[in-house]
Amino acid sequence: MxxxxxxxxxxxxxxxEEASKYFxxxxxxxxxxxEENKDAGWLIMxxxxxxxxxxxxxxxxxxxxxx
Numbered sequence: 001m002x003x004x005x006x007x008x009x010x011x012x013x014x015x016x017e018e019a020s021k022y023f024x025x026x027x028x029x030x031x032x033x034x035e036e037n038k039d040a041g042w043l044i045m046x047x048x049x050x051x052x053x054x055x056x057x058x059x060x061x062x063x064x065x066x067x
Contacts, residue, residue, distance in 0.1 A: 008021070008022050008054075012054065012055075016030050016050050019054075022054070029067065030050075030052070034052075041053070042056035042057040042059075
């Protein structure tokens, strides 16, 4: 890790790839969730790149029994 790198658990937003590893959810599943929930509070579109707000998505995950 470079000095400029920030740990995933310290980031405000995660890419699909980072979120997939962090939450142990497949990238395709995360992309599908983002597509189905375009107005969700845990989602940010940066141009055509999907960014997931880590803390908000953690709260969503905490309420679920299955994805």
